[in-house]
Amino acid sequence: MENSLDSKQIQDFIQHGFVRIDQAFSSKLAEEGRNILWADSGCDPTNPATWTKPVIRLGNYAQEPFRQAANTPRLLAAFDQLVGPGRWLPALVWELSLFAFLVQMIRVMLAGILT
Known part of the structure; x- marks a missing residue:
């Protein structure tokens, strides 16, 4: 798969410790x-x-x-860009310790990743 992240996203990750990846998994999985x-x-x-x-x-x-959702080709390609090809182990469990009600009820599974 081609790169998921552009150079600005990679720099944002380095600077802020997270990056938003839109459409990282399907709306069906989110639902x-x-x-x-x-x-x-x-x-x-x-x-x-x-x-x-x-x-x-x-x-x-x-x-x-x-x-x-945690192991889509788009996310795995982004992980490879961030930590190096083949250095990311597939996630088998999501550790969701908080279910927060902020401004509006959050969409627990965001538009692609947990941010």
Whole structure:
């Protein structure tokens, strides 16, 4: 796969420690993961009245949508650019310890990566 990141994104990663990668995984995977997280949160995504806590601590997630989202070709290509080809080990578990309700209910699985 061709490079996922341009030189500005790589410099931003070096300077800030993170980089946003849009469309790093499909909206279908995002929806599947979101459904799992909403169920575990005990909150109703359609009812803000159930969002009573500012933070909900959740555990680790090894379900298939999380494994697939963390290991897409686009992300793996970006990891190779950042740490060197073949030096990244595939993620088997997402460690999501916080489920935060900020300005608006966040989209737990962001538009590509956890930032």
